[in-house]
Amino acid sequence: MDGMRVVENFDDIGALEDIPRLGARxxxxxxxxxxxxxxxxxxxxxxxxxxxHKAGPLSQGIVHGDSVTCxxxxxxxxxxxxxxxxxxxxxxxxxTVKVENGRILLASGVIA
Amino acid sequence: xxxxxxxxxxxxVVGNGMAGMRTVEExxxxxxxxxxxxxxxxxxxxxxxxxxxxxxxxxDKSFEQIVINSLAWYQANNIKLITGEAVQDxxxxxxxxxxxxxxxxxxxxxxxxxxxNPFVLPLPGVTRPGVMTFRSVADVEQMLSxxxxxxxxxIIGGGLLGLEAAHGLNLRGMSxxxxxxxxxxxxxxxxxxxxxxxxxxxxxRGMNIYISANTESFDGxxxxxxxxxxTLKDGQCLKADLVVMAVGIRPNATLAKACxxxxxRGVLVDDTMRTSDPDIFAIGECIExxxxxxxxxxxxxxxxxxxxxxxxxxxxxxxxxxxxxxRLKVSGIEMFSAGAFMGDKSTEDxxxxxxxxxxxKRLVLxxxxxxxxxxxxxxxxxxxxxxxxxxGDSLGTLRDTMIFGPATATGDPDTAxxxxxxxxxxxxxxxxxxxxxxxAIAEHGLTTIEDVxxxxxxxxSCGSCTGLVEGLLKLSLGADYAPEAAKPMCKCTLHxxxxxxxxxxxxxxxxxxxxxQAMQWLTPNGCASCRPALNFYLxxxxxxxxxxxxxxxxxxxxMHANIQKDGTYxxxxxxxxxTTSAQELRxxxxxxxxFSIPAVKVTxxxxxxxxxxxxxxxxxxxxxxxxAGLVSGHAYGKALRTVKTCVGSEWCRFGVQDSTALGxxxxxxxxxxxxxxxxxxxxxxxxxxxxxxxxxxxxVVATDAGWDLHVGGNGGIKVxxxxxxxxxxxxxxxxxxxxxxxxxxRMEARYLERTAPWIERVGLKYVQERIVDNAEIRTALFAxxxxxxxxxxxxxxxxEASDKTLGRKFNAIAELx
Numbered sequence: 001m002d003g004m005r006v007v008e009n010f011d012d013i014g015a016l017e018d019i020p021r022l023g024a025r026x027x028x029x030x031x032x033x034x035x036x037x038x039x040x041x042x043x044x045x046x047x048x049x050x051x052x053h054k055a056g057p058l059s060q061g062i063v064h065g066d067s068v069t070c071x072x073x074x075x076x077x078x079x080x081x082x083x084x085x086x087x088x089x090x091x092x093x094x095x096t097v098k099v100e101n102g103r104i105l106l107a108s109g110v111i112a
Numbered sequence: 113x114x115x116x117x118x119x120x121x122x123x124x125v126v127g128n129g130m131a132g133m134r135t136v137e138e139x140x141x142x143x144x145x146x147x148x149x150x151x152x153x154x155x156x157x158x159x160x161x162x163x164x165x166x167x168x169x170x171x172d173k174s175f176e177q178i179v180i181n182s183l184a185w186y187q188a189n190n191i192k193l194i195t196g197e198a199v200q201d202x203x204x205x206x207x208x209x210x211x212x213x214x215x216x217x218x219x220x221x222x223x224x225x226x227x228x229n230p231f232v233l234p235l236p237g238v239t240r241p242g243v244m245t246f247r248s249v250a251d252v253e254q255m256l257s258x259x260x261x262x263x264x265x266x267i268i269g270g271g272l273l274g275l276e277a278a279h280g281l282n283l284r285g286m287s288x289x290x291x292x293x294x295x296x297x298x299x300x301x302x303x304x305x306x307x308x309x310x311x312x313x314x315x316x317r318g319m320n321i322y323i324s325a326n327t328e329s330f331d332g333x334x335x336x337x338x339x340x341x342x343t344l345k346d347g348q349c350l351k352a353d354l355v356v357m358a359v360g361i362r363p364n365a366t367l368a369k370a371c372x373x374x375x376x377r378g379v380l381v382d383d384t385m386r387t388s389d390p391d392i393f394a395i396g397e398c399i400e401x402x403x404x405x406x407x408x409x410x411x412x413x414x415x416x417x418x419x420x421x422x423x424x425x426x427x428x429x430x431x432x433x434x435x436x437x438x439r440l441k442v443s444g445i446e447m448f449s450a451g452a453f454m455g456d457k458s459t460e461d462x463x464x465x466x467x468x469x470x471x472x473k474r475l476v477l478x479x480x481x482x483x484x485x486x487x488x489x490x491x492x493x494x495x496x497x498x499x500x501x502x503x504g505d506s507l508g509t510l511r512d513t514m515i516f517g518p519a520t521a522t523g524d525p526d527t528a529x530x531x532x533x534x535x536x537x538x539x540x541x542x543x544x545x546x547x548x549x550x551x552a553i554a555e556h557g558l559t560t561i562e563d564v565x566x567x568x569x570x571x572x573s574c575g576s577c578t579g580l581v582e583g584l585l586k587l588s589l590g591a592d593y594a595p596e597a598a599k600p601m602c603k604c605t606l607h608x609x610x611x612x613x614x615x616x617x618x619x620x621x622x623x624x625x626x627x628x629q630a631m632q633w634l635t636p637n638g639c640a641s642c643r644p645a646l647n648f649y650l651x652x653x654x655x656x657x658x659x660x661x662x663x664x665x666x667x668x669x670x671m672h673a674n675i676q677k678d679g680t681y682x683x684x685x686x687x688x689x690x691t692t693s694a695q696e697l698r699x700x701x702x703x704x705x706x707f708s709i710p711a712v713k714v715t716x717x718x719x720x721x722x723x724x725x726x727x728x729x730x731x732x733x734x735x736x737x738x739x740a741g742l743v744s745g746h747a748y749g750k751a752l753r754t755v756k757t758c759v760g761s762e763w764c765r766f767g768v769q770d771s772t773a774l775g776x777x778x779x780x781x782x783x784x785x786x787x788x789x790x791x792x793x794x795x796x797x798x799x800x801x802x803x804x805x806x807x808x809x810x811x812v813v814a815t816d817a818g819w820d821l822h823v824g825g826n827g828g829i830k831v832x833x834x835x836x837x838x839x840x841x842x843x844x845x846x847x848x849x850x851x852x853x854x855x856x857x858r859m860e861a862r863y864l865e866r867t868a869p870w871i872e873r874v875g876l877k878y879v880q881e882r883i884v885d886n887a888e889i890r891t892a893l894f895a896x897x898x899x900x901x902x903x904x905x906x907x908x909x910x911x912e913a914s915d916k917t918l919g920r921k922f923n924a925i926a927e928l929x
Binding site for chain 1: 299303637638644664670927
């Protein structure tokens with residue numbers, strides 16, 4: 001009765017406590033590292049671990065609000081959209097990530 | 113319907129709690145006399161208000177006061193009440209319910225209201241006497257049988273229920289500790305800022321709060337002895353005569369499952385509260401509706417109405433959950449939260465922090481509608497916000513002022529300030545009234561905040577009323593008021609660096625959230641610019657007390673290595689004064705081979721840099737270097753980097769003093785210290801100055817007569833040669849002046865300001881007055897520096913290598929390959 005739905009595969013990658021608040025951890029995948037971020041209010045976001053500027057590891061940046069500041073040259077990337085903020089232009093791919101019963105589930109498909 | 117009037121339908125209710133009895137009340141209202149009602153209750157008491165167990169524990173209420181339906185009520189309504197008998201079996205074919213003592217009841221309609229069970233952590237010692245949950249009157253009675261002044265209670269779980277239990281036992285005179293797994297209390301009801309205020313408030317009441325704490329075991333004598341202590345995973349041991357576990361509830365769906373009803377986490381119900389059997393309804397904490405389980409009372413009251421309508425067949429409503437609000441029932445602590453108070457990608461925040469009153473309000477808006485509220489310290493307007501939230505109306509112009517509550521929702525803050533009585537107190541610390549400030553402004557022609565501070569002391573202490581004083585200046589001077597343009601630290605705040613540092617000391621602010629709360633930060637948790645600065649300021653202000661916040665460190669300081677453009681790291685071990693040995697060089701060579709490190713380079717500061725180390729190899733590299741006695745060189749930090757030396761009188765035919773030995777001694781004294789920016793020292797053994805001491809932050813050049821001390825130099829984009837600070841005679845003098853200078857720089861320069869621009873800003877004379885002319889200030893600075901170093905001189909590599917989290921931050925959380 002619903003329209004067609006895309007079925008997403010989720011992988012259990014660890015427990016919520018494995019990522020510090022305002023921090024990130026990486027997931028090694030065949031397509032390169034994915035950075036999973038945890039905000040102060042425990043929202044999770046997942047982005048490819050590469051800044052659109054010069055491929056800096058976003059997982060090593062400082063997380064604030066719903067953004068991360070790249071450790072290499074200080075670009076600020078929106079965790080919600082993957083887009084660079086301010087005057088910078090660029091975008092890094094996002095992944096679907098969610099928490100169920102304290103476990104972090106990462107979708108295998110890219111959504112943006 | 114084929115039903116004789118004398119043969120009324122039989123309604124059996126399993127569960128004599130709040131949800132079940134509320135439904136019965138709703139049914140009696142709609143169709144009195146429609147059913148023969150039988151109620152099974154596992155507990156011996158009539159229906160009581162479970163929410164009031166906390167006041168019962170605290171001694172604020174008696175049991176009689178929390179009874180909702182007395183035995184007389186059951187009799188008056190012809191309800192057959194079977195207490196103290198849990199239901200054992202439901203037979204859906206014979207439509208009968210059997211109790212554990214053999215009572216059998218037939219039903220036409222069955223209502224399950226079996227509630228929930230407290231979750232019990234499966235830890236060693238959990239069955240010991242004295243370890244219990246908090247769910248029933250019996251639990252409260254058991255707690256009270258143990259509680260006594262001076263005894264110790266440990267509450268596992270810092271959620272709503274756990275904190276209420278903690279409060280109750282605290283009032284009973286027990287010494288109470290709360291062990292909470294998450295980093296903030298009540299994370300399901302409060303955001304981090306409000307939780308921080310709560311933690312402070314509970315701490316002030318003498319409770320010990322352990323956050324991010326994991327329980328290991330409950331210990332006592334023998335296998336079954338009464339509990340005596342609780343051991344945490346980090347090894348801490350807390351004394352315990354009583355342990356209360358309040359770590360969440362699980363829907364009690366056991367019976368439903370046993371009789372074949374559809375269940376998942378709870379008993380599955382549709383929008384009419386029907387289970388998978390159309391003659392069986394379920395309600396309350398035992399159900400699961402649209403993947404959601406419930407623990408708060410408001411949605412359960414809605415369920416009762418829906419179920420009653422369908423059971424009586426009078427209407428066909430559907431259950432759709434509305435936002436519910438929570439209040440903490442701890443007297444003297446005002447707190448309220450409702451709706452989507454955490455916010456998400458589609459929401460924005462309006463935040464009000466009134467530090468002096470300990471008030472924090474956060475309104476979460478989505479597309480011009482209020483969707484979430486957190487109030488802490490002042491909940492007078494909570495009801496108004498909750499109405500706005502439930503109505504879901506467009507806010508329009510209300511948005512601008514709604515954070516101040518309904519009273520001022522039409523005015524602006526300036527008008528509100530103008531309307532304040534002359535006798536209203538503006539500065540709480542110094543008791544300064546509005547009239548005093550306004551008169552001083554008029555009489556003495558004051559024009560700046562500093563003027564007002566000097567003249568009246570208003571806002572001169574904790575400074576939280578600075579905004580109000582500014583407002584009064586604006587009201588008094590009108591267009592003539594030109595606020596001082598202190599450049600804000602960043603876009604997260606209106607305050608400059610110096611003001612922030614002043615407040616950290618004067619108002620004893622000791623954590624980053626405390627600063628953000630007290631100084632009314634504009635963002636929830638700062639940014640990559642202010643957080644590292646605040647972390648540094650706290651480290652300098654409260655040595656040995658402040659716990660470094662790794663998440664507020666820039667990557668290099670968090671990883672103790674320099675990130676390179678390809679995401680690998682460079683590792684630089686410390687070589688005291690630039691000296692090394694065959695053994696150290698051999699260890700470095702071995703590490704380079706073992707980890708296939710692609711590049712090795714000698715640095716400008718006389719060190720060896722290994723470039724291209726992979727993140728996941730860092731710990732192992734350090735372990736090997738540590739084993740050879742090498743420690744972190746801090747080449748990555750806003751810290752003491754290097755003390756560069758020449759070979760001096762020991763080898764050089766021109767050398768007049770032993771510069772190498774002095775350089776090593778200086779580095780041994782100053783390594784590990786954090787600074788506003790990187791700091792480099794150098795010691796040259798003669799005026800030829802081969803160690804290039806005159807482009808260092810602190811340079812020492814030997815002369816025949818003693819030592820010249822130079823300050824404020826650097827290489828870099830804008831080369832600046834040092835200025836001569838003074839000349840001293842002995843090595844001890846060099847040490848004292850160097851440390852005092854570094855401490856002054858640590859305490860007064862702004863984050864990311866090197867010594868050169870700092871000295872240009874304050875003037876060399878200012879530095880000389882403190883370091884050279886005034887021995888008292890110098891020795892005090894020297895002592896402060898040495899004190900801070902006691903906590904700073906630990907090798908971060910060794911710490912990481914032995915870290916209990918097993919180097920989490922260096923490794924991937926998972927591999928999906």
